[in-house]
Amino acid sequence: MNPWPFVIAAYAVTIGGTAAAFIWAWLAMRAAEKAAAGLRRER
Amino acid sequence: MHGFANPTRFLAIARPVTPWLAAAGVLLAGYGLYAGLFLSPPDYLQGETVRILYVHVPAAWLGMGGWTGIAVASLAQIVWRHPLAGVAARAVAVPGALFTALCLLTGSLWGRPAWGTWWQWDGRMTSMLVLLFLYFGYIALANAGDERSGVSRATAIFGLVGAVNIPIINRSVVWWNSLHQPASITLGGSKIDAAILYPLVFSALGFTLIFAAIVLMRMRALLARAKVEARLRRMAAA
């Protein structure tokens, strides 16, 4: 059995999943911290 | 430990640390995966399939390490009422669930060429699937509460009780006959040859730092959202 499709698929899901979680966490943080900083300026 | 109890003090450290953790994690994991794909030798028995090790083992470690973190934070919340413990536990849950799912997926992709099956209900695989469902339950409970940034006491108790599954996963290959082989790396040493082992050190360390960066970012988001919500509530009351 050719192992490479399995190896490549395993690397792809891991890298893809980690990158997605990282970007999602970063975007959520940026939006939330921007909103919090906006409050301070309004005051 | 209570030195970080003050969110302002925590943020003063978390803000500058986050990008460094992320950069170091990406570099280490990147090198580990590159070495695992191109530099390390194939295995005498499994051939090239063994390269799945370099993504499967860090995913398993972080899936189980994540819940161990939730359990420790839950203990700190219940016993010492540490104000950031609930925030930390809640921030760990989603990446913990992700890496548990990645462990199951990469394990399935490894099982097909090595064992000849995508999935079997053996002790190791079943207990790891149970961990994923525990994460789903924890995330649902944490999101159902009306806590601003942390989690309710009930959720923390669930985090503590669920930790019983961690030693079960660890011992599953010893207690029961299983298809999954016993641990290669134990306190007694490693059954992995150095030439195959070294990329794993880099990828495991790298993914751990990336995990930590994700947790810090999620904690910062939770704290910022709580601040906005508190302000809106005060404005509504005024």
Add this chain to the structure above:
Amino acid sequence: MKAKHQRLVLVLLVVAAMIGAALLAMSALRDQAAYFYSPADIARLGGVPPGQAMRLGGMVADKSIVHEADGVTIRFTVTDGGATVLVRYKGIVPDLFKENSGVVADGRFGTDGVFVADTILAKHDERYMPPQLAGAEHKTETLAR
């Protein structure tokens, strides 16, 4: 006693009770939760009635794989060091199915005492090493013999 210490003691008691309960449950499940039975387990049970579906696991005995005349049927011996079971299987085996390596077979015993397998899975051990090193290890073993 401060409230903090009371909570700590309470939580530790609960955790200890939980671990105890889990350990009890797991030891009770020991036989039921086994993924396969080894030849020694079968001997301990006093044999398994023919035709009953079960899963057998162990090592493929050295030099025991025999190809039958039809070209697709193989016979081999599963051992766990002590007891042995003769297995017959018709079909394609996984790449890692080898002598002196682990195997897990689904099937049933025939009236002749031979285990007829429907599926064969390969079980490998926890050692990983480059081929050259495994070759060297093999060589020293052969020299020692």
